[in-house]
Amino acid sequence: MSDVQEKKPKVSKKVVKDPAKQPSAEAILAKTPVPQPRDLIDTSLKIIQAEIGKLSTVSAAGQLDPQQARILTEYVKTLVVVDKNAKDLPEEQDDIASMSDEELLEEAKKAIEASKNKKVETK
Amino acid sequence: MKATIPILLRAPKAEDINFIYSSWLKSYRNSEDASRMSNEVYYGHHKKVIEQLLQSSNAVIACNPQDPDQVYGYTIFQVVNGVMVIHYTYTKFTFRKLGIAKEMIHANFPMLGTEPIVVTHANRVFDNVKEKYLLVYNPYIR
Numbered sequence: 177m178s179d180v181q182e183k184k185p186k187v188s189k190k191v192v193k194d195p196a197k198q199p200s201a202e203a204i205l206a207k208t209p210v211p212q213p214r215d216l217i218d219t220s221l222k223i224i225q226a227e228i229g230k231l232s233t234v235s236a237a238g239q240l241d242p243q244q245a246r247i248l249t250e251y252v253k254t255l256v257v258v259d260k261n262a263k264d265l266p267e268e269q270d271d272i273a274s275m276s277d278e279e280l281l282e283e284a285k286k287a288i289e290a291s292k293n294k295k296v297e298t299k
Numbered sequence: 300m301k302a303t304i305p306i307l308l309r310a311p312k313a314e315d316i317n318f319i320y321s322s323w324l325k326s327y328r329n330s331e332d333a334s335r336m337s338n339e340v341y342y343g344h345h346k347k348v349i350e351q352l353l354q355s356s357n358a359v360i361a362c363n364p365q366d367p368d369q370v371y372g373y374t375i376f377q378v379v380n381g382v383m384v385i386h387y388t389y390t391k392f393t394f395r396k397l398g399i400a401k402e403m404i405h406a407n408f409p410m411l412g413t414e415p416i417v418v419t420h421a422n423r424v425f426d427n428v429k430e431k432y433l434l435v436y437n438p439y440i441r
Contacts, residue, residue: 221393229396232303252304252397256363259371259393 217258224251300405302398306371307364308406315360316353319373322389323349330422332438351441352386352419359407361390361399374403383408384417384440 231248234240240248311319324345327333333341356377363369372390376383388400405411415433417440418425425434 225396228303232397235303248303255304255393255397256369259391260366260369262393 217262221255221258224254227251228255300398300401300411302361302402304371304394304397304399305364306361306399306402307367308403309360309362309367311358311360311373314368315370315373318370319353319358319375319389320346320349322391323375323387326389327387327420327422330420332421349387355441356386357407359403361403372399372403374400374407376404376407379417379440382417383410383414384419386419 228248228251231240231244231251234244235248324342327345328341333345352375356375358373358375360373361371363371370391371394372388374388375386377386378384385404388404390397390399401411404416408414408416412432415435417437418429418434419436419438419440421436421438425436428434429436
């Protein structure tokens with residue numbers, strides 16, 4: 177008897193998901209914590225700052241091509257705009273923070289409905 | 300020594316003072332020295348320290364050249380017996396790592412990196428750059 181075991185052909189198991197059993201967008205949203213605007217901005221800032229850091233290094237080495245120079249300028253402009261808009265942010269944050277889960281869900285539903293209507297209009 | 304972002308350096312205006320107090324107190328609160336104090340001790344006493352330093356020192360504000368009211372950061376410094384003493388340098392989180400602090404200091408002290416500078420308020424940034432810029436921590440100089 178040979179030690180080599182015969183490899184069984186792999187049978188791909190395709191799981192056919194029943195669309196009816198899939199959680200609705202509302203259910204997913206209800207379980208997903210709503211990101212705070214400040215968190216979203218902070219994440220975006222970190223990404224932009226990292227990109228600026230990379231481009232600045234290239235610039236310091238004198239190897240910045242015109243396209244990279246344009247990108248760098250646009251990133252810097254973005255920082256200025258983000259900082260200006262950040263002044264208005266606390267009020268908005270307070271609004272969201274003061275909302276109950278039900279109110280937040282209601283807002284999310286409205287947003288979904290609005291986006292659905294938009295898609296219908298564009299079809 | 301130009302920053303990655305165009306900046307305008309100007310003298311502080313009355314409207315900037317609240318921003319200086321608030322940002323200095325909040326950001327220095329996280330430093331190793333200040334983090335050991337209670338809020339009561341730190342905010343109560345350090346506000347007076349800042350007040351005294353602002354009266355006896357020079358200040359330079361880095362701002363948006365198109366909108367001088369949009370402040371990017373500031374440096375509070377003085378020259379004591381010919382030695383540059385930096386009390387505090389602050390750059391808004393959004394504009395960090397763009398060379399703004401370096402440009403503010405260099406504009407007032409062109410020997411940056413070749414002559415020692417005394418720093419009276421140290422934080423993590425100080426630890427990272429003290430060798431590069433010949434920074435000496437001395438909290439007793441006022």
